[in-house]
Amino acid sequence: MFVETRRQQKEVTLNKIELENAIRELGPWHHDIEIDGQLSTGKVFSPTGKLEKGKNGGVTLISPREKFTRIVKGLYPDSMQGASFLDCACNAGAYCFLSREFGADRCVGFDVREHWISQAKFVQQHRTFAPVDNVQFHVKDLYDAPKLDLPQFDFVYFSGIFYHLPDPVTGLKIAADLSKDVIFVSTAGKAVPQNPGGMTMARESTTNVMSGVHEMSWFPNGVECIQYLLIWLGFKDIKLFRFVEKKLGRIRMEIVASRTEGRLEHLDGQQLDNKWRWTNWQMEQAKEGIS
Secondary structure, three states: OOOOOHHHOOOOOOOHHHHHHHHHHOOOOOEOOEOOOOOEOOOOOOOOOOEOHHHOOOOOEEOOHHHHHHHHHHHOOOOOOOOEEEEEOOOOOHHHHHHHHOOOOEEEEEEOOHHHHHHHHHHHHHOOOOOOOOEEEEEOOHHHHHHHOOOOEEEEEEEOOHHHOOOHHHHHHHHHHOEEEEEEEEEEEEOOOOOOOOEEEEEOOOOOOOOOOOOEEEEEOOHHHHHHHHHHOOOOEEEEEEEEEOHHHEEEEEEEEEOOOOOOOOOOOEEEOOOOOOOHHHHHHHHOOOO
C-alpha cells in the first residue's frame, strides 16, 4: 500500500537554529524547498533562495516553484488531485513536494546519488509547509528503475538527466514507458545546426554531485533530437516550453509531450510537429547514398 506519513517516520523536532545547521551540513543544495512558513533550504544560504554555483560549492541553487507552477497550471488548470507524479533524477525532491502540495495523490522520486535522497528525506521529515504523505524516495540508477516495479504515472518528470547518460535513448525510453499521459524533458545540449537530430558525445566527472555516474554522456544537438525521440516513443502532442541559447554553442531545451493530441492546449510553448521530418543533413546524406 502506497502510504508514507509523518507518523511512520522517526519523530524529530528541531528548532530554527538546529534546522538551519542541519541544512548546512547536508549541503550543497540545488533546490530551494520551503520547510515552514519562514524557513527554506535555499534561504539558509541566500535571501532569494538562489545562488550561482561558484558561491555554492559548485552547485547552482535554484527556486523551482515559479516555473513548475506554470507547467502544472498548463497541464492541470484546477488541481493535480487524482494524478500521480514520478521524478527521474529527483535531486532533493522539490518537484515531488510541489506536486503533492498541488494535490497529486501519489509522488515518487529517485536519484542515483544518496546525497540528494538524504536531503529529500530530511525535507520530508521536517516540512510542515504542505503535506508530505504519499511521497516516496529511492536511491536508484535510472537503468535500474525497472527493478522498483513501479506502475505507470500520469506525469513523468525527466529533467537534468538526459545529458548525463551513456545511453540516453534507453534512459528516455525507461522514463517514457512509465508515463501514461505526460512527460517533461529538460536537457542541456550542444548546438550542431547541420545535424540537430543527432547527439554529441562528452565525458564528465563521476564524483561531482551534479554529474552522472557513468563518465560517458551525450548532448542532443538540437530540439529535433528530443522531438523525434518522443515521436518514436508514442507521444502525439509535443510543445517546446523553453529554449535558451548560451555561450560556445551550448543550449537548454524544455519539452513537454503527451500521448493524447490536444492535451497540451492550455500549456504555454511552441507547438512542435508530431510527424517525423528529415533534417537537411539527413537529406544530404540520403542524396549521397549514406543511410
